[in-house]
Amino acid sequence: MKYIIGNWKMNKTAGEIVEFTRGLKKYKFPKDKDIIFGLAVPYVYLLGMSKLQVRFWIGAQNVSEHSHGAYTGEISAEMLADVGLDFCIVGHSERRTLYHESDAIVNEKLKQLQEYDMLPILCIGETLEEFEAGKTHDVLSRQIREALKGLDLKKEMIVAYEPVWAIGTGKSATAENIKESVSFIKSEIKKVGADYPVLYGGSVNPANASEILHIDCVDGALIGGASLDPDRYVQIASALYSN
Ligand code: 13P
Secondary structure, X not given: OEEEEEEOOOOOOHHHHHHHHHHHHOOOOXXXXXXXXXXXXXXXXXXXXXXXOOOOEEEEOOOOOOOOOOOOOOOOHHHHHHOOOOEEEEOOHHHHHHOOOOHHHHHHHHHHHHHOOOEEEEEEOOOHHHHHOOOHHHHHHHHXXXXXXXXXXXXXXXXXXXXXHHOOOOOOOOHHHHHHHHHHHHHHHHHOOOOOOEEEEOOOOOOOHHHHHOOOXXXXXXXXXXXXXXXHHXXXXXXXXXX
C-alpha cells in the first residue's frame, strides 16, 4: 500500500476548498492501484469535506491529549472518531516546536487516538542542529520509543519521517538520507515489536516526487505546501504510476 497524504496546515477558506476539489475532479484517479489519497484539513472544514464527494481519506492535523472536559479550544479523539475521520496527524514538528509538545504529550495523544480506534500518522524527525551534529539516529530512536510507550502495538499506525530542516524550505532530504533514515526507523519500530508503514515529508514537490516515492522502503509522502494546489498534488501522485 502507498499513501499520498496532503497536510494543508492552517491554509484555505471554504471557497478555496471548493476550487481545490473542482481542480481534482479533472483527473481520473486509478482505482486498481493500492494507493490511498488523503488530506489533513483544518478542523472547521472536516465535516464539510464529506459533502464534496472526493474519495479521499480525510483527517485532522492534531488532537487533544485529554479525553474531555474544561480544555477550551481543544478537540478530543472521541470527537474526531464521532465525525468519522480516517486519520489524525500527531507530533508534527510545528506542534512540537511552536506549541511545545513533548514526547510525553505525543504519547498521550496517541493513547487517546487508540482508545477511539483512530489511525494516527505519527511525525518524527530531527532538527538541522541535530542533523549536523550526527544525532539523527538518537533523536529518531528516542521519539519512537517515547511515542509508543504503553500503546497497543497491534493497532494500525503510520509514521512520517519529516526532517525539520526539510519542511517548508524547498530543500528536501537527499534520496540517500531518506533511505538511510527510513530504514533505520523501520528497524527501530521492529525492535519494539511493531510494523508500520513509513512516509517521507519535507519539501516533496512534482520535481522530486518520483525519486522519493521510488525509494523501496518509503511507503508514501506527507506533503505540505505542494498539496495546496490540485495540479501539483496530482503530479506528485502520478509519480507513483510512472517508472
Ligand atoms: P512541506 O511539504 O511544505 O515542506 O511540508 C511538509 C510537512 O510539514 C507535511 O506535514
